[in-house]
Amino acid sequence: MPSVDKPPSTLYDKIYADHLIEDQTIYIDRHLVHEVTSPQAFEGLRNAGRTVRRPDCTLATVDHNIPTSSRANYTNAKTFIEEADSRTQCLTLEDNVQAFGLTYFGLGDKRQGIVHVVGPEQGFTLPGTTVVCGDSHTSTHGAFGALAFGIGTSEVEHVLATQTLITQKSKNMKVQVDGPLLPGVTSKDVVLHIIGKIGTAGGNGSVLEFCGSTIRALSMEARMSMCNMSIEGGARAGLIAPDDITFEYLKGKPLAPKYDSPEWHRALKYWRSLKSDPEAKWDVEVYIESKDIIPTISWGTSPQDVVPITGKVPDPKDFTDPVKKAGIVRALEYMGLEPNTLMQDIVVDKVFIGSCTNSRIEDIRAAAKIVKGRKIASNIMRAMVVPGSGLIKRQAEREGLDQIFIDAGFEWREAGCSMCLGMNPDILAPQERCASTSNRNFEGRQGAGGRTHLMSPAMAAAAAIVGKLADVRKFAPGGSEPEKEHGSPRIPVQAEHEDPVTEEDLDKIYDIPTEEAGTNASTLTKTAGGMPKFLQLRGIAAPMPVANVDTDAIIPKQFLKTIKRTGLGSALFYQLRFRLDGTENPDFVLNQEPYRKAKILVVTGPNFGCGSSREHAPWALLDFGIKCIIAPSFADIFFNNTFKNGMLPVAIEDSDALARIAKEAEAGKEIEIDLPNQVIRDADGVELAQFQIDHFRKHCLVNGLDDIGLTLQLGEKITEFEKKRSLEWSWLDGSGYLARRKKGDGPFRIQAVKVPSTNRGEEKEITDW
Numbered sequence: 001m002p003s004v005d006k007p008p009s010t011l012y013d014k015i016y017a018d019h020l021i022e023d024q025t026i027y028i029d030r031h032l033v034h035e036v037t038s039p040q041a042f043e044g045l046r047n048a049g050r051t052v053r054r055p056d057c058t059l060a061t062v063d064h065n066i067p068t069s070s071r072a073n074y075t076n077a078k079t080f081i082e083e084a085d086s087r088t089q090c091l092t093l094e095d096n097v098q099a100f101g102l103t104y105f106g107l108g109d110k111r112q113g114i115v116h117v118v119g120p121e122q123g124f125t126l127p128g129t130t131v132v133c134g135d136s137h138t139s140t141h142g143a144f145g146a147l148a149f150g151i152g153t154s155e156v157e158h159v160l161a162t163q164t165l166i167t168q169k170s171k172n173m174k175v176q177v178d179g180p181l182l183p184g185v186t187s188k189d190v191v192l193h194i195i196g197k198i199g200t201a202g203g204n205g206s207v208l209e210f211c212g213s214t215i216r217a218l219s220m221e222a223r224m225s226m227c228n229m230s231i232e233g234g235a236r237a238g239l240i241a242p243d244d245i246t247f248e249y250l251k252g253k254p255l256a257p258k259y260d261s262p263e264w265h266r267a268l269k270y271w272r273s274l275k276s277d278p279e280a281k282w283d284v285e286v287y288i289e290s291k292d293i294i295p296t297i298s299w300g301t302s303p304q305d306v307v308p309i310t311g312k313v314p315d316p317k318d319f320t321d322p323v324k325k326a327g328i329v330r331a332l333e334y335m336g337l338e339p340n341t342l343m344q345d346i347v348v349d350k351v352f353i354g355s356c357t358n359s360r361i362e363d364i365r366a367a368a369k370i371v372k373g374r375k376i377a378s379n380i381m382r383a384m385v386v387p388g389s390g391l392i393k394r395q396a397e398r399e400g401l402d403q404i405f406i407d408a409g410f411e412w413r414e415a416g417c418s419m420c421l422g423m424n425p426d427i428l429a430p431q432e433r434c435a436s437t438s439n440r441n442f443e444g445r446q447g448a449g450g451r452t453h454l455m456s457p458a459m460a461a462a463a464a465i466v467g468k469l470a471d472v473r474k475f476a477p478g479g480s481e482p483e484k485e486h487g488s489p490r491i492p493v494q495a496e497h498e499d500p501v502t503e504e505d506l507d508k509i510y511d512i513p514t515e516e517a518g519t520n521a522s523t524l525t526k527t528a529g530g531m532p533k534f535l536q537l538r539g540i541a542a543p544m545p546v547a548n549v550d551t552d553a554i555i556p557k558q559f560l561k562t563i564k565r566t567g568l569g570s571a572l573f574y575q576l577r578f579r580l581d582g583t584e585n586p587d588f589v590l591n592q593e594p595y596r597k598a599k600i601l602v603v604t605g606p607n608f609g610c611g612s613s614r615e616h617a618p619w620a621l622l623d624f625g626i627k628c629i630i631a632p633s634f635a636d637i638f639f640n641n642t643f644k645n646g647m648l649p650v651a652i653e654d655s656d657a658l659a660r661i662a663k664e665a666e667a668g669k670e671i672e673i674d675l676p677n678q679v680i681r682d683a684d685g686v687e688l689a690q691f692q693i694d695h696f697r698k699h700c701l702v703n704g705l706d707d708i709g710l711t712l713q714l715g716e717k718i719t720e721f722e723k724k725r726s727l728e729w730s731w732l733d734g735s736g737y738l739a740r741r742k743k744g745d746g747p748f749r750i751q752a753v754k755v756p757s758t759n760r761g762e763e764k765e766i767t768d769w
């Protein structure tokens with residue numbers, strides 16, 4: 001519905017505007033749910049006596065925790081999942097989908113799989129929609145021209161309760177790639193190359209649109225791989241305008257409008273309007289020529305640490321910036337690599353083909369082409385293919401691809417996240433080196449001490465055969481296939497039990513008296529909404545001269561199996577705080593006095609909190625006692641998550657000001673954060689820096705306001721929006737869903753889906769649409 005009278009705008013601007021209910025509150029069309037980031041959200045709903053507003057727009061599956069071993073004898077999750085905490089998380093999701101009446105693809109369902117594979121495969125993800133999930137790789141769905149982004153658990157609860165989200169408008173970033181792909185180059189190489197160029201903070205604060213002739217020629221699978229990794233470039237979301245390739249993909253998908261029906265044609269008309277205007281203004285523009293991209297691979301512990309496969313390991317001597325240099329030294333040490341080693345000389349132990357980046361049918365076909373008729377090298381201890389969903393697994397088996405892998409010595413597994421992050425038994429042992437098609441190579445990502453090299457499926461297959469990192473082009477001389485890869489602040493609304501809040505009231509925030517002023521305790525008081533107020537915070541600040549601190553480092557995956565928000569302080573920075581034998585690492589700042597009592601973290605490198613959306617990261621910091629993080633910049637999801645927990649992230653871009661603060665921290669002195677006045681002072685009250693903060697966020701923090709309570713007061717406006725949505729985009733209510741509606745259900749409610757006990761292998765399964 002973009003209006004013709006509107007000024008030129010980007011696709012992101014249009015989708016955002018089309019979903020705006022009020023100020024920064026947008027309607028969410030599609031909500032995907034998995035077992036790791038939802039338990040605390042459902043618990044919150046229960047505690048508040050709330051329901052799920054739109055079960056028909058919510059789809060749940062299990063993926064992170066589940067074993068990928070054969071399900072031939074599967075009867076139920078309780079007996080199948082051996083690891084107790086993983087089992088608890090999966091069973092908790094099963095209880096929750098039953099209790100709240102949600103559609104669920106459990107382990108016994110052929111449609112189960114990685115949440116970001118399942119959504120598109122079912123046609124749940126549609127062009128022009130807003131899609132969220134408690135998972136950073138929700139950006140994947142942007143491949144359909146949807147505004148799709150990861151959220152934290154508090155926001156999951158917010159969406160479940162209200163079907164909306166409070167989200168600030170991001171900047172617009174364009175990444176244009178032009179020209180045909182060179183032989184052996186895939187979309188994975190393109191996106192790794194882009195991240196190498198822009199860095200993992202390059203997209204911070206932006207929604208990134210991929211465009212250009214290279215992108216237009218890509219298949220939907222290839223586009224998904226690119227949008228998937230836009231989060232690794234720091235972007236809030238990545239998207240690609242839909243076109244005939246998109247519409248072709250959607251034909252016949254169960255939850256898409258029925259192909260060739262009047263609804264399909266109405267949808268198509270809208271979908272075709274979804275593009276950035278030629279005169280649209282971009283905040284950041286990046287141009288890349290496809291001829292500059294050859295198969296690309298990571299060497300270090302950040303997705304920006306990439307080189308062409310013909311390249312070598314970098315030498316810290318070539319870098320002058322001390323934070324960067326120290327980062328490279330640390331990465332080389334962790335990765336067990338010598339500077340200047342040729343990438344193709346690096347010996348690999350394990351190979352993982354899977355993850356939401358590269359576990360789709362095209363990926364499996366591309367890898368099978370390399371593997372066919374060959375054997376894995378004798379030094380490869382384990383090579384595994386983990387399809388992204390049960391449906392992909394079946395398709396590959398129909399094509400005989402499973403046998404190609406099995407004959408070569410690969411394991412052919414069941415669908416799930418698997419060794420992408422190793423929350424299940426598929427992990428690397430310390431110092432094992434893995435050629436992986438996943439998206440993150442952070443320290444400990446695939447197992448404590450494990451070493452990950454990111455690459456395309458064909459490159460991973462080549463590494464399995466050669467036993468070292470290998471150039472896939474040597475397997476396909478002449479490069480037969482440049483892949484068939486074708487193939488203003490929110491105006492606050494009345495808070496519960498409060499008088500309406502006016503702009504004037506907002507301004508009075510500055511005058512709010514300090515409770516316990518002069519003590520070194522933060523002025524925390526619980527409000528009716530349950531959020532502690534944040535006014536002044538005084539305490540020891542721990543210095544951390546590191547860039548790109550990722551949330552895997554803040555709280556490793558093994559601690560994500562909790563269904564509670566509390567008790568994570570002892571796991572904070574686990575791999576940095578503790579050695580492999582469990583003893584404390586005396587070199588880590590939080591193990592030193594006086595920093596064991598730190599309330600503030602002063603980080604001098606950019607992009608704190610990048611990577612996963614896990615709200616466990618702020619929970620762990622908070623549980624340790626850290627309520628404020630000061631850094632030059634933050635990754636978007638982490639930034640949002642802190643506010644939801646009454647914490648304050650302060651971005652200080654001015655390097656002199658940051659250096660002044662870091663100096664106090666290094667001296668072990670206390671500092672004071674004064675939120676109402678937006679000032680940071682030293683222990684003697686001398687101003688060190690001022691800081692900026694969004695008006696609405698500040699208002700919520702100083703008053704301890706609960707977002708959900710505020711948003712629920714928009715009830716009528718949300719209902720109005722839903723009516724309009726049903727009229728204009730009727731296909732989003734889902735003809736598939738509505739047809740299955742029970743008599744007496746509300747207008748959008750669907751029948752609760754029973755968790756199947758055993759239905760594996762049956763053609764007609766009880767949860768079929």
Ligand SMILES: CC(C)[C@H](C(=O)O)[C@@H](O)C(=O)O
Nearest residue numbers: 036134135136137612613614
């Ligand atoms: C568990 C989940 C929060 C996490 C994410 O947000 O990305 C996971 O999928 C990951 O890849 O690290």
Ligand code: SF4
Nearest residue numbers: 137355356417420421
């Ligand atoms: S990145 Fe890995 S762990 Fe995260 S959703 Fe994708 S496959 Fe699962």
